[in-house]
Amino acid sequence: MTTTVEPTAPPPALSTILNPGHLRLWSEADAFAAEEVAPHVARMEAAPGQVEREITDLMARRRWFALTVPRQYGGLGAGNVAKTVLIHRLARVSAASAAILQATHIPVGALLGYATHEQKMRWLPPVAEGSGLLTIAVTEPEAGGHIGGMETMAVHDGADWVLNGSKIHIGNSHLATAHLVIARTAPDGVRTSQALTAFLVEADSEGLTVQPHRPAIGLRGFSAGRLELADVRVPEDNVVGKVGQGMDIAQSSSILYGRPNLAAISLGVHDAAMESTVSFLQARHRYDGSLADIPAVHQRIGAMASRLGAARTLAYLAVHLLDQGIACDTELINAKYLGHRYAARSVQDAMELHAAQGLDGTGLLQRLLRDIQCTYAPAGTGMIQLLRLADDALGISPAPWSERLTTAAEATWARSDSDLNATPA
Numbered sequence: 001m002t003t004t005v006e007p008t009a010p011p012p013a014l015s016t017i018l019n020p021g022h023l024r025l026w027s028e029a030d031a032f033a034a035e036e037v038a039p040h041v042a043r044m045e046a047a048p049g050q051v052e053r054e055i056t057d058l059m060a061r062r063r064w065f066a067l068t069v070p071r072q073y074g075g076l077g078a079g080n081v082a083k084t085v086l087i088h089r090l091a092r093v094s095a096a097s098a099a100i101l102q103a104t105h106i107p108v109g110a111l112l113g114y115a116t117h118e119q120k121m122r123w124l125p126p127v128a129e130g131s132g133l134l135t136i137a138v139t140e141p142e143a144g145g146h147i148g149g150m151e152t153m154a155v156h157d158g159a160d161w162v163l164n165g166s167k168i169h170i171g172n173s174h175l176a177t178a179h180l181v182i183a184r185t186a187p188d189g190v191r192t193s194q195a196l197t198a199f200l201v202e203a204d205s206e207g208l209t210v211q212p213h214r215p216a217i218g219l220r221g222f223s224a225g226r227l228e229l230a231d232v233r234v235p236e237d238n239v240v241g242k243v244g245q246g247m248d249i250a251q252s253s254s255i256l257y258g259r260p261n262l263a264a265i266s267l268g269v270h271d272a273a274m275e276s277t278v279s280f281l282q283a284r285h286r287y288d289g290s291l292a293d294i295p296a297v298h299q300r301i302g303a304m305a306s307r308l309g310a311a312r313t314l315a316y317l318a319v320h321l322l323d324q325g326i327a328c329d330t331e332l333i334n335a336k337y338l339g340h341r342y343a344a345r346s347v348q349d350a351m352e353l354h355a356a357q358g359l360d361g362t363g364l365l366q367r368l369l370r371d372i373q374c375t376y377a378p379a380g381t382g383m384i385q386l387l388r389l390a391d392d393a394l395g396i397s398p399a400p401w402s403e404r405l406t407t408a409a410e411a412t413w414a415r416s417d418s419d420l421n422a423t424p425a
């Protein structure tokens, strides 16, 4: 059982979504994954304590971190469908490499929505070049899904802010040159929606330490580590958005960028499980044909295909709507939720259909089984997605971010244009 690397054409069902540029990207991503990533997968699996820098550099050279950065900031301005194509096709060969790629696109999205023009001019070109990757740092030891429980504090001191606290599970913690840290800036009693603020903290700031990389169950090579902030001084210019807008920044970037990114990783893992299972069953002789011909087995392949098709349609439709400026928070949330759930179920089916052949400790299925565990928690656990979907069904959701953020972005532009030297209020 080997890593799935053979390029495959996009299914015709995506033809109304994928334009010629997306199709080219699909082929490029497949070729890159086969030629540049696949040869490293065994090494990455064998060294769970290592953060993967080689593939990161290769992706940077390809300018794949530039994908969602607008052209005026040195990027490619390719949009959300393009980002999904890359993450999906990369995850089919290496979910860890796809995780590295996607993690920086979340804070990029946050900056696009809330940073001033000058801030974008400072921080986005290095991302586009691949020399200055970012993280978004929200989660804390005592505050994961419960963002209101956040304890990291930022207090004003002269012209600076001073940050203290801990952030955990921060994607690309060991690769980034700056972290978009969400911290509490209001005393107890202030509603969470107004109590948090976003700060761009340079990785070499005095008082900021990244704890040694600790491997997780899966995504070997991807670092999701712990940041310690001890009296870290951050200039006013590094406040992103307005003071008190941190909750909006965390939530909107998680919904608009985190959810679809995780859906795309799950989709790549799902593809790999499906492809390896089909080729295994077709190749395994039984009676007058192959295992795939046995009706009960045939039906299980059908169940996997059903889930994969639904997950793929949902993942691509959601980002297509986002690129079109159509309200789609619900679809983004559902794509993440079902994308993980369906992929996890199909990987389990794949394991059972491979029976003892799937138990090889160095095999593909082992890796898929471990990697798919890692798409449940990020950007909100499955339970949190269900809460948001229920809110929508009950008609009690706030206005969708996919609609609101256009307004926020326009407001940021207006502020930047009218008052170029203003520090964020």
Ligand SMILES: Cc1cc2nc3c(=O)[nH]c(=O)nc-3n(C[C@H](O)[C@H](O)[C@H](O)COP(=O)(O)OP(=O)(O)OC[C@H]3O[C@@H](n4cnc5c(N)ncnc54)[C@H](O)[C@@H]3O)c2cc1C
Binding pocket: 103, 135, 136, 137, 138, 139, 143, 144, 145, 146, 168, 169, 170, 171, 172, 219, 224, 374, 375, 377, 378, 379, 380, 381, 382, 383, 384, 387
């Ligand atoms: C691979 C990976 C990458 C990550 N990357 C980042 C990153 O880049 N930046 C970042 O800030 N964080 C990141 N995270 C952290 C991730 O966002 C959190 O794991 C997630 O928000 C859940 O928090 P928690 O793990 O503390 O679980 P908790 O919130 O403590 O939840 C524990 C359990 O309780 C359930 N639960 C919690 N609240 C409720 C509720 N209200 N109703 C019902 N059930 C509930 C949850 O579903 C879960 O089953 C990453 C995590 C992983 C695994």
